[in-house]
Amino acid sequence: MTGPDRPRRMTVQSPLGPLTITEEEGAITALAWAEGGAEDTPLLRDAAQQLEAYFAGDRTDFELPLRPAGSAFQKQVCAAMAAIPFGDTLTYGEIARALNAPPQAVGQACGGNPIPILIPCHRVLGRNGLGGFSGGTGVETKIWLLKHERAGGLLI
The missing domain is CATH 1.10.10.10 (Winged helix-like DNA-binding domain superfamily/Winged helix DNA-binding domain)
Incomplete structure (x- = not known):
């Protein structure tokens, strides 16, 4: 898939190892324990900053658009x-x-x-x-x- 609607991924480092965040169509759709992306979007940056604050003990909830797949x-x-x-x-x-x-x-x-x-x-x-x-x-x-x-x- 190409274009603006394709999945975009950013890998961040955490105390639990690398975490890859996936964004699709303006929402976070996945988080995986793996290396897998270096793309930069405002939403992925925001998610990375919120995760960093969570792991630092400075955040107790997340304010992100989430869209889990499934039934x-x-x-x-x-x-x-x-x-x-x-x-x-x-x-x-x-x-x-x-x-x-x-x-x-x-x-x-x-x-x-x-x-x-x-x-x-x-x-x-x-x-x-x-x-x-x-x-x-x-x-x-x-x-x-x-x-x-x-x-x-x-x-x-």
Whole structure:
């Protein structure tokens, strides 16, 4: 794809390794643990600055246009995760009850979150523990993010 509507990517360095942010049609559509782009747009610059402030401990929320791909249910789960405040957590079961869905389906949708950190799937826990995490180095990355946010007095 060429032209202004093609995906644009910028890689930023973080304490968790390189993160590549993808912008499409004026919204952030993905964040991945990888090297993958050096494009420069106002939105990608803004996202990079907000992530830098988050990792520095100077930002607790993000003000970016986000457009996660996925089914209607995936988008509902992403909206529920995005509503979890910095430092708080919910369980898969709590989100499932709110959406009238099975916890396993919520877990699968969390695992398919295309914009981790910005849509904070790391704030969703299993009933008896951390649950999984598909970004970075897996559960170790989730633990790092929760400690960074001092989430709910979580003892990790």
